[in-house]
Amino acid sequence: MTAAPSPSSNRWQRLLQPMVIPALSMLTALIVGSLVIALTDLDVLAALRNFFSAPGVALSAMWNAIAKAYGALFEGSLGSPATIIAALQSGDPQAITNAFYPFFDSLVTATPYIFAGLAVAIGFRCGLFNIGVEGQLYIGAMCSVWVGFTFTGLPAIVHIPLAMLAGAAGGAAWAFIPAILKAKTGAHEVINTIMMNYIAFRLSEWLLSNRGPLARPGSPVPVSPFIEKSAELPQFFPDPIRFHLGFFIALGVAAFIYWFLFKTTLGFELRTVGANPNAAKYAGMNITRNILIAMCLSGALAGLAGANEVLGVNHNLALAFSSGYGFDSIALALLGKSHPLGVVLSALLFGTLRSGATRMQNVARIPIDIISVIQALIIAFIAAPAIIRTLYRLKDGGEGEGAVFTRGWGK
Amino acid sequence: MPALLELHGITKRFPGVLANDHIDLTLNQNEILALLGENGAGKSTLMNILYGLYQPDEGEIIVKGQKITVHSPNDAIAAGVGMVHQHFMLVPVLTVTENVMLGVESLVGGVFLDRKAAAQRIRDISKQYGLEVDPEANIKDLPVGLQQRVEIIKLLYRHAEILILDEPTAVLTPQEADELTKVMRSLVAQGKSIIFITHKLREVLAVADRINVLRLGKVVGSADPKTATETELASLMVGRQVELTVQKTPPNPTEVVLRVEDLSVLDDRENLTVNEVSFEVRAGEVLGVAGVQGNGQTELVEALTGLRHAFGGHFYIEGHNVTKASPRTITEMGVAHVPEDRQRDGLVLGYPITDNMVLNTYYIPPFAQGMVIQQPAVDKVATERVKQFDVRTPGIRTSAGSLSGGNQQKVIIARELSRPIKLLIASQPTRGLDVGSIEYIHGRIIEKRTSGCAVLVVSTELDEILALADRIAVMYRGRIVAVVDAREVTKEQLGLLMAGAQLNQVTQPNVSEIAPH
Numbered sequence: 001m002t003a004a005p006s007p008s009s010n011r012w013q014r015l016l017q018p019m020v021i022p023a024l025s026m027l028t029a030l031i032v033g034s035l036v037i038a039l040t041d042l043d044v045l046a047a048l049r050n051f052f053s054a055p056g057v058a059l060s061a062m063w064n065a066i067a068k069a070y071g072a073l074f075e076g077s078l079g080s081p082a083t084i085i086a087a088l089q090s091g092d093p094q095a096i097t098n099a100f101y102p103f104f105d106s107l108v109t110a111t112p113y114i115f116a117g118l119a120v121a122i123g124f125r126c127g128l129f130n131i132g133v134e135g136q137l138y139i140g141a142m143c144s145v146w147v148g149f150t151f152t153g154l155p156a157i158v159h160i161p162l163a164m165l166a167g168a169a170g171g172a173a174w175a176f177i178p179a180i181l182k183a184k185t186g187a188h189e190v191i192n193t194i195m196m197n198y199i200a201f202r203l204s205e206w207l208l209s210n211r212g213p214l215a216r217p218g219s220p221v222p223v224s225p226f227i228e229k230s231a232e233l234p235q236f237f238p239d240p241i242r243f244h245l246g247f248f249i250a251l252g253v254a255a256f257i258y259w260f261l262f263k264t265t266l267g268f269e270l271r272t273v274g275a276n277p278n279a280a281k282y283a284g285m286n287i288t289r290n291i292l293i294a295m296c297l298s299g300a301l302a303g304l305a306g307a308n309e310v311l312g313v314n315h316n317l318a319l320a321f322s323s324g325y326g327f328d329s330i331a332l333a334l335l336g337k338s339h340p341l342g343v344v345l346s347a348l349l350f351g352t353l354r355s356g357a358t359r360m361q362n363v364a365r366i367p368i369d370i371i372s373v374i375q376a377l378i379i380a381f382i383a384a385p386a387i388i389r390t391l392y393r394l395k396d397g398g399e400g401e402g403a404v405f406t407r408g409w410g411k
Numbered sequence: 412m413p414a415l416l417e418l419h420g421i422t423k424r425f426p427g428v429l430a431n432d433h434i435d436l437t438l439n440q441n442e443i444l445a446l447l448g449e450n451g452a453g454k455s456t457l458m459n460i461l462y463g464l465y466q467p468d469e470g471e472i473i474v475k476g477q478k479i480t481v482h483s484p485n486d487a488i489a490a491g492v493g494m495v496h497q498h499f500m501l502v503p504v505l506t507v508t509e510n511v512m513l514g515v516e517s518l519v520g521g522v523f524l525d526r527k528a529a530a531q532r533i534r535d536i537s538k539q540y541g542l543e544v545d546p547e548a549n550i551k552d553l554p555v556g557l558q559q560r561v562e563i564i565k566l567l568y569r570h571a572e573i574l575i576l577d578e579p580t581a582v583l584t585p586q587e588a589d590e591l592t593k594v595m596r597s598l599v600a601q602g603k604s605i606i607f608i609t610h611k612l613r614e615v616l617a618v619a620d621r622i623n624v625l626r627l628g629k630v631v632g633s634a635d636p637k638t639a640t641e642t643e644l645a646s647l648m649v650g651r652q653v654e655l656t657v658q659k660t661p662p663n664p665t666e667v668v669l670r671v672e673d674l675s676v677l678d679d680r681e682n683l684t685v686n687e688v689s690f691e692v693r694a695g696e697v698l699g700v701a702g703v704q705g706n707g708q709t710e711l712v713e714a715l716t717g718l719r720h721a722f723g724g725h726f727y728i729e730g731h732n733v734t735k736a737s738p739r740t741i742t743e744m745g746v747a748h749v750p751e752d753r754q755r756d757g758l759v760l761g762y763p764i765t766d767n768m769v770l771n772t773y774y775i776p777p778f779a780q781g782m783v784i785q786q787p788a789v790d791k792v793a794t795e796r797v798k799q800f801d802v803r804t805p806g807i808r809t810s811a812g813s814l815s816g817g818n819q820q821k822v823i824i825a826r827e828l829s830r831p832i833k834l835l836i837a838s839q840p841t842r843g844l845d846v847g848s849i850e851y852i853h854g855r856i857i858e859k860r861t862s863g864c865a866v867l868v869v870s871t872e873l874d875e876i877l878a879l880a881d882r883i884a885v886m887y888r889g890r891i892v893a894v895v896d897a898r899e900v901t902k903e904q905l906g907l908l909m910a911g912a913q914l915n916q917v918t919q920p921n922v923s924e925i926a927p928h
Contacts (some may be wrong), residue, residue: 265774265784269767275759280717282748282756283771284739 008140022335024388025381033374034066041065064276068364076359077106077352108352114250115305116329117343118257119298124338126272126294132193133302133312134326135200140303143170145310145317149228161229164307172296179295183288222315233312239249246312258340270294331379413476415440415604416573421780423456432628443605445615447719448693449648449845450624452814454608458575461489462494466800492636493571495562503551503604511565536567541597556587575606580614580927584703585906588674610845612641624648649847657853663880664693670833673724676710686889697866703909707889709870712838716748747827753836757769757823760812765793767811768826800825817848824852835859838869838913871900887911
């Protein structure tokens with residue numbers, strides 16, 4: 001009855017089908033975001049007052065505001081094409097590096113997003129909503145920075161992995177607490193991971209505070225000592241380009257997570273528990289064990305995000321050093337459909353947006369918060385695909401396997 | 412007089428499928444028209460078009476000589492067409508009255524619900540059509556049969572003339588189904604007309620005035636229930652000769668595979684649902700567990716497969732006490748389980764057929780080496796089993812969720828029966844399936860028995876129990892009230908036992924209780 005499409009078109013369809021809604025969600029969010037930009041611009045508002053007498057002025061003011069904002073966003077995130085071409089023509093290495101600075105800095109910003117996005121995604125795959133990535137990220141950063149400044153005289157080849165692993169272990173341990181509570185008592189992981197976030201934040205404040213165990217001796221501000229040179233993730237270019245090894249570690253970890261989820265028996269169990277816990281139980285899988293594995297793995301990835309920041313970018317730990325990577329990564333995992341490749345692509349997008357937003361604020365005087373609005377819109381559209389389907393007249397494609405976002409409370 | 416309802420050339424295409432292919436259909440006043448067809452024949456699509464849930468690509472709908480367009484269920488109701496869906500559309504926490512009023516609330520002073528008036532109308536309707544129900548009762552407290560009445564009352568409350576009943580007996584006990592038949596008769600006697608969708612042959616012959624058979628989106632024939640036989644209808648439905656009775660040799664029971672001793676099980680609300688049950692299943696025989704839904708069969712099977720803890724008693728597989736064993740241990744001892752709810756427990760609907768085929772063997776070679784899944788081995792076995800068990804699918808990567816119910820069940824049967832097994836526990840193995848699939852699955856189960864496997868079949872369908880079982884255990888309120896020889900018992904006797912009668916009350920001279928082994 002069903003017409004059999006050719007295998008190749010089928011494969012393309014399978015590959016592209018899941019990307020339609022996220023891509024359109026992003027596009028729609030950018031469009032709606034542009035309206036927000038226009039309508040919060042004072043020049044536009046002034047022009048709009050005379051809309052009926054001079055509609056052309058108002059419309060061009062809107063267009064200018066939007067073009068300026070998104071133009072600055074683009075240049076701030078990927079670099080200005082004109083500058084790049086000029087630098088390449090001049091052949092001056094310093095000019096070329098500087099021209100590519102925005103692009104590399106976007107990759108630097110994307111790196112913690114890859115780790116944190118994978119952390120949320122692996123939870124989703126097992127039917128768990130890990131809101132505690134931010135807290136696990138803090139704990140990971142603290143463990144990592146401690147290893148980074150405490151051990152001296154280690155070669156980098158030992159020190160870096162040790163510090164990364166310490167971060168992963170810290171994050172995993174922090175995630176283990178809500179995991180065991182869920183597995184043994186049925187306590188909902190959403191509540192407990194949120195609470196664990198607060199504990200992690202306050203713990204970091206205490207540890208970094210005056211005479212706290214992680215505080216830099218003699219420093220008036222709460223900040224940790226600098227880590228040893230041997231623990232720093234190597235940078236590929238001289239300062240100010242911060243692009244470092246962490247980006248490729250993140251890609252490697254993403255590849256590993258893909259392999260783990262889709263090619264191993266453990267990953268199969270974990271996905272089955274997420275997709276249909278009843279069937280998982282029927283098939284003899286151990287639900288408790290899988291919840292523990294998924295949560296700890298998620299925490300370890302979150303911890304790596306924190307370790308990456310302290311070892312690769314900051315080289316020390318300050319209060320509130322994360323600008324909400326853990327929370328943004330929830331949106332990011334949704335956008336990436338909890339698939340490692342999707343997460344990497346979404347992380348690149350988010351990194352680009354975040355990194356360009358600073359320039360947008362400086363050049364176009366558009367508050368950086370507009371990026372949060374766009375991110376929020378992306379989530380809203382992805383969470384309510386009916387809106388996108390209606391807007392673009394899409395047929396309901398029948399959701400395949402994916403993460404479970406609407407699970408009831410409790411067991 | 413023109414027909415009450417006419418459908419002309421209704422055509423509906425879905426991507427890759429012609430669901431309805433120029434269907435013509437006529438419904439007369441005071442008539443019960445049965446729409447018979449296998450799953451996927453296009454019955455539900457056609458009725459959803461009539462009810463305004465789908466728009467036809469071609470064709471027209473004519474009610475009382477007037478062409479109408481139906482864009483929504485509201486249009487359908489306005490034209491006097493109402494539908495009772497297979498899955499009820501009721502709000503469990505609201506009362507009967509509130510559910511019936513929902514959407515057509517009558518108000519007092521423009522603000523307050525006029526429950527009193529609505530309740531009175533419901534009582535009037537109940538009385539007129541013999542649909543006894545308490546308007547003040549909460550839906551969640553009503554048995555399924557009464558909930559269905561509420562659905563029918565909802566339509567009558569909205570002045571529906573044409574009632575579409577989609578598989579109405581699928582959820583009912585035999586007694587409730589008989590009640591429904593009476594209600595349907597009473598409705599047509601008082602001027603209503605009914606389209607009755609089903610794939611159960613016996614019911615059609617008992618209730619319908621006229622029968623239309625659908626196959627692959629087309630009307631392939633009509634039949635007169637007075638003259639047609641079940642075999643004729645089944646052949647028309649499936650498009651080939653069908654065996655309605657399973658051919659089987661006399662049982663040859665040998666050693667005991669499953670022994671259950673005084674097993675008690677609690678349900679989710681901690682009620683004692685299985686109460687000190689004891690029985691045995693031997694290799695080479697089928698023990699059928701008959702009973703009305705909700706008498707402890709579900710919990711019994713869950714306990715025997717390790718999915719639910721036993722509260723008391725023991726059970727043994729080949730002499731090993733496995734009362735506290737995990738589902739995996741029990742599976743690895745050679746027990747196959749065809750679960751009652753195939754979509755809830757038996758399959759991961761989002762997974763492709765391949766993954767579902769190895770859902771409980773994925774970790775064993777050749778499907779895994781160490782912890783790495785060997786996809787080629789999985790694909791190979793899936794391809795073989797799809798072919799061997801006649802799963803109709805575009806490919807092995809098709810998700811289980813997009814298969815029809817019958818093919819979903821075949822995937823489960825293929826997975827469970829192609830392992831080396833000693834005991835097969837099959838719960839409702841053919842629920843909601845079409846004649847062709849039932850025939851096939853019954854054949855496979857009997858084949859397993861004949862090859863020396865012990866089989867425990869749990870079913871609420873008496874026909875199924877009688878077709879498969881060598882011995883029948885009847886469950887009533889958590890107890891096994893009788894174990895009888897399938898060759899010596901009648902359907903009527905079983906029905907009475909299932910309703911709680913004592914064995915000696917129903918015993919004919921030729922029926923005797925089989926002494927426990």
